[in-house]
Amino acid sequence: MSKRHQKLGIKQTIQRHWMDRIVQMLLAGMSEKEIRNDLDDYLCTQKQSGGTGERGKETYGMAISLLASWFAPDRDLIQFRDTALNLARDTSSNNWLPLHWAIIAASYPFWFNVAKQTGRLFNLQDQITQSQVFNRLKEHFQVKPLELADPIF
Numbered sequence: 001m002s003k004r005h006q007k008l009g010i011k012q013t014i015q016r017h018w019m020d021r022i023v024q025m026l027l028a029g030m031s032e033k034e035i036r037n038d039l040d041d042y043l044c045t046q047k048q049s050g051g052t053g054e055r056g057k058e059t060y061g062m063a064i065s066l067l068a069s070w071f072a073p074d075r076d077l078i079q080f081r082d083t084a085l086n087l088a089r090d091t092s093s094n095n096w097l098p099l100h101w102a103i104i105a106a107s108y109p110f111w112f113n114v115a116k117q118t119g120r121l122f123n124l125q126d127q128i129t130q131s132q133v134f135n136r137l138k139e140h141f142q143v144k145p146l147e148l149a150d151p152i153f
Helices: 016-027 032-043 057-071 075-089 097-107 109-124 130-141
Strands: none
Touching: 016 032, 016 057, 016 075, 016 097, 032 057, 057 075, 057 097, 075 097, 097 109, 109 130
């Protein structure tokens, strides 16, 4: 099982224009190393809130690891990412949000599960709380005891 299935938690806010920037760099043919260097220079000035100001490498480094789902996907996700890039090439950047969601959801199943549980709660009620989402996630990820159908001896 890939390490992506073991990652629990979301530590950083990711701005949509950061993801758009990566797709534009990929479409321009930039390498992973070039993209990482660009992100190092760019994100050290970008606040999570969308403003500008100095940030520490540790803080924006966590954002880069999530953004890497576009430019450095797990081997088994490369074809999926390439398909999304082909769609992006033929689509206005205003319509890339579903592609970003698909790429991040594939790379971080926890992200997908947060969205799924949030959506389920919104289907039941007009307002939800963070603790409701957290409780649903705890239920979802709870380890169930091993059940044996037949005795092993």
